[in-house]
Amino acid sequence: MQFLQFISQAIIPIVIFLIVAYGLLNRQNVYQDFLKGAKDGFSTVISIFPTLVGLMTAVGILRASGFLDFLSELLKRIAGPLHFPAELIPVSVVKMFSSSAATGLLLDLFKTHGTDSFLGLCASIMMSCTETIFYTMSIYFMHVHIKKTRFTLSGALFATAFGIAASIFLASSMV
Numbered sequence: 411m412q413f414l415q416f417i418s419q420a421i422i423p424i425v426i427f428l429i430v431a432y433g434l435l436n437r438q439n440v441y442q443d444f445l446k447g448a449k450d451g452f453s454t455v456i457s458i459f460p461t462l463v464g465l466m467t468a469v470g471i472l473r474a475s476g477f478l479d480f481l482s483e484l485l486k487r488i489a490g491p492l493h494f495p496a497e498l499i500p501v502s503v504v505k506m507f508s509s510s511a512a513t514g515l516l517l518d519l520f521k522t523h524g525t526d527s528f529l530g531l532c533a534s535i536m537m538s539c540t541e542t543i544f545y546t547m548s549i550y551f552m553h554v555h556i557k558k559t560r561f562t563l564s565g566a567l568f569a570t571a572f573g574i575a576a577s578i579f580l581a582s583s584m585v
Contacts, residue, residue, distance in 0.1 A: 457553060458549050461548050461549055465507060465548065469504060469511040481499060482499040485499050486499075494578065495529055497522075502536060502570075502574055505537065506540070506541075507544050509537075512537060519533050528581055528582070531580075531581040531585065533577075535576070535577035535581055536574055539574070540573040540574060540577075541573075543570060547563065
């Protein structure tokens with residue numbers, strides 16, 4: 411066990427050392443390359459910042475306005491026959507927009523139902539099996555100037571639906 415702890419603590423410094431050593435062996439100016447990468451990363455952050463602010467504001471408005479509770483009540487009738495717990499609807503909807511906001515909802519779910527409950531297990535697995543679709547599409551597509559997304563949204567929604575179904579299946583087999 412101590413060996414695994416050592417590896418987990420040493421892996422990042424080892425990887426950084428190997429990258430720097432590889433660059434030096436290939437006669438690269440590693441420091442200048444690092445500065446150029448940091449500068450490019452900073453300009454990327456500046457270019458995506460308005461989108462991030464818009465998404466975070468939208469998620470905050472959804473949570474504060476009670477719309478997620480309204481949506482949960484509305485979708486309960488559909489979720490019942492599918493054996494989908496209505497308590498997970500807000501987490502699954504918000505996860506498509508913001509992982510951090512969904513994590514906040516997940517923590518609320520943990521406080522109410524417990525981490526080892528069916529809902530806690532299901533929500534935990536769902537957080538791993540789904541993607542922040544709208545966040546990812548808006549950030550990446552905006553950054554590379556893609557206007558026509560073709561089947562990206564429908565494919566991502568399809569994959570998310572199966573991720574949610576898999577989380578319910580896996581959680582029910584664990585309880």
